[in-house]
Amino acid sequence: RRAAVVVGLDQYVDQVRHLLRPGTQVRTSGLGDEELRAADAVAQAAAGNAVALLGSGDVGVYAMASPALLQAGEDVEVVGVPGVTAALAAAALLGAPLGHDHVSISLSDLHTPWPVIERRIMAAAAADLVTCFYNPRSKARDWQLGTALDLLRKHRSPQTPVGAVRQAGRPGERIWWAPIADFDPADVDMLTTVIVGSSTTTVVAGRMVTRRGYRWSEDVPNMIE
Amino acid sequence: RRAAVVVGLDQYVDQVRHLLRPGTQVRTSGLGDEELRAADAVAQAAAGNAVALLGSGDVGVYAMASPALLQAGEDVEVVGVPGVTAALAAAALLGAPLGHDHVSISLSDLHTPWPVIERRIMAAAAADLVTCFYNPRSKARDWQLGTALDLLRKHRSPQTPVGAVRQAGRPGERIWWAPIADFDPADVDMLTTVIVGSSTTTVVAGRMVTRRGYRWSEDVPNMIE
Numbered sequence: 001r002r003a004a005v006v007v008g009l010d011q012y013v014d015q016v017r018h019l020l021r022p023g024t025q026v027r028t029s030g031l032g033d034e035e036l037r038a039a040d041a042v043a044q045a046a047a048g049n050a051v052a053l054l055g056s057g058d059v060g061v062y063a064m065a066s067p068a069l070l071q072a073g074e075d076v077e078v079v080g081v082p083g084v085t086a087a088l089a090a091a092a093l094l095g096a097p098l099g100h101d102h103v104s105i106s107l108s109d110l111h112t113p114w115p116v117i118e119r120r121i122m123a124a125a126a127a128d129l130v131t132c133f134y135n136p137r138s139k140a141r142d143w144q145l146g147t148a149l150d151l152l153r154k155h156r157s158p159q160t161p162v163g164a165v166r167q168a169g170r171p172g173e174r175i176w177w178a179p180i181a182d183f184d185p186a187d188v189d190m191l192t193t194v195i196v197g198s199s200t201t202t203v204v205a206g207r208m209v210t211r212r213g214y215r216w217s218e219d220v221p222n223m224i225e
Numbered sequence: 226r227r228a229a230v231v232v233g234l235d236q237y238v239d240q241v242r243h244l245l246r247p248g249t250q251v252r253t254s255g256l257g258d259e260e261l262r263a264a265d266a267v268a269q270a271a272a273g274n275a276v277a278l279l280g281s282g283d284v285g286v287y288a289m290a291s292p293a294l295l296q297a298g299e300d301v302e303v304v305g306v307p308g309v310t311a312a313l314a315a316a317a318l319l320g321a322p323l324g325h326d327h328v329s330i331s332l333s334d335l336h337t338p339w340p341v342i343e344r345r346i347m348a349a350a351a352a353d354l355v356t357c358f359y360n361p362r363s364k365a366r367d368w369q370l371g372t373a374l375d376l377l378r379k380h381r382s383p384q385t386p387v388g389a390v391r392q393a394g395r396p397g398e399r400i401w402w403a404p405i406a407d408f409d410p411a412d413v414d415m416l417t418t419v420i421v422g423s424s425t426t427t428v429v430a431g432r433m434v435t436r437r438g439y440r441w442s443e444d445v446p447n448m449i450e
Contacts (some may be wrong), residue, residue, distance in 0.1 A: 015301065019271060024360060031265075034437075037382065045239065058309075058313050058316075058317075058319040058323075059321075060313070060316050060317055060320075060322075060323050061313070061316075061323050062324065062325065063324075063437075065321035065324065066324030066325075066434050066435060066436055066437045067437060069321050069429060069430075069432050070427075070434055070436065071233070072429070072430060073430050073432045074431065076430075078320075078432065080316075080321070080392050082309045082313040082314050082317035083309070083313070084307045084308070084309065084315065085313060087288070088283050088285070088307040088308070088313075089307050091283075091285050091305075092283075092285055092287075092290075092306065092307035093305065095285075095294050095303075096285040096291040096294050096305070098283075098285050098329075099285060099286070099287065099288075099290065099291030099343055100287065100291075100331070100337075101328070101329060101330045101331060102329055103326070103327070103328040103329075103349075103354060104323075104326060104327055104328075104329070105326045106325070106326060108438075110438075111437060111438020112325075112326075112438050115354070119352050119353075120352040120353075120354060122352075123348035123349070123351055123352035123354070124328075124348070124352075125266070126340070126344075126348055127344050127345040127347075127348035127349075128344075128345075128354075129328060129345060129348070146227070158373075163387050164328070166305030170271070198332060202295075203298070203422055204294060204295055205292050205294075205298050205299045206305065207297075209290075209295055210291060211291055211292045211295065211332075212259075212287060212288075212291045212292060212336060213335075213336020213337050216249075
């Protein structure tokens with residue numbers, strides 16, 4: 001709120017516009033202008049302005065902090081404000097699927113070549129990691145999630161729960177899960193986060209839960225977050 | 226704040242005690258009593274009370290939500306409140322190391338056999354995932370982090386940055402990083418979170434940044450969190 005200049009995606013700025021002080025300079029742009037927006041924020045900061053670069057979720061996770069920090073020099077002071085990233089928001093709605101080791105993988109192969117993504121999915125499958133997919137499916141990218149689930153099916157029991165949350169915490173929120181044998185990628189779009197359980201993830205009273213450890217009898221202090 | 230009963234680790238309850246309404250029943254216990262605390266929270270809820278089960282960070286990540294949800298039946302309504310987990314808090318202080326695919330692995334081998342943990346570290350190393358270590362080192366567990374870094378060194382350049390944050394957001398906070406060739410595990414304790422970069426993580430103006438993708442020229446809308 002102390003920022004003199006706010007830079008962000010138009011739809012995100014609209015969500016906080018009522019919080020801005022009168023006189024705040026607002027510089028919005030649309031989807032696809034990420035690098036330009038980052039450059040703009042850095043230039044405004046280098047010129048001596050207090051700049052807020054907005055993101056939804058956590059700005060450091062698949063978002064604007066990386067491109068901005070790659071361009072910001074020593075002369076720009078940066079304060080990162082951590083947020084609740086999509087994986088955590090979705091997880092809380094599903095139960096506690098991230099209770100033990102977990103990985104976040106973006107299925108967008110526009111930035112990253114598919115073989116790199118596939119290698120990461122196979123590693124997650126083999127190492128029995130709870131797997132959270134960002135950017136799971138869009139109109140143009142309609143086969144990646146199905147392929148990813150096929151890779152995981154080779155290493156997980158057919159009963160492994162797969163949870164999905166669309167529009168977490170926003171109007172139109174939808175929460176569902178299905179065994180990996182039955183989960184239908186067609187229900188998923190780019191506003192959805194998908195979490196695939198590990199071998200220790202179960203559904204208890206309708207909630208998706210990953211045990212905190214493989215052995216449960218001896219409890220340990222520093223296991224607590 | 227609407228809870229009639231608050232259940233939590235004594236030191237966490239102390240941090241929010243000033244927020245509680247007069248008359249709130251507070252049930253604290255110490256480290257190591259996780260299962261008892263979870264059972265207590267569920268029993269209080271099943272008895273019809275509005276119960277708040279407290280954690281620091283995100284209660285769903287290596288924390289109390291899992292043991293509680295494993296015990297809670299259909300008769301207990303549960304609302305998960307997502308928080309800022311240690312990985313996100315540390316990442317924001319370091320820069321933007323979680324800008325692309327990343328994994329969280331607990332190095333505590335008291336819950337999980339070391340071979341399982343090692344398999345996960347090797348998977349993270351081979352798949353070039355940014356790797357965040359929870360419970361990296363304690364007085365009793367002093368060799369695991371060194372071994373983990375050795376496994377990662379086989380797959381990463383010696384310049385790969387390793388960042389660490391102790392007591393993120395609390396008094397005595399300390400933030401540091403070093404190339405993986407030089408990072409000293411002895412500086413780390415159980416109040417520290419350690420983040421090892423991937424092949425695309427660099428230090429720019431003193432900040433640890435992972436690029437949002439392997440190819441940077443074509444930008445894509447749904448890459449945004």
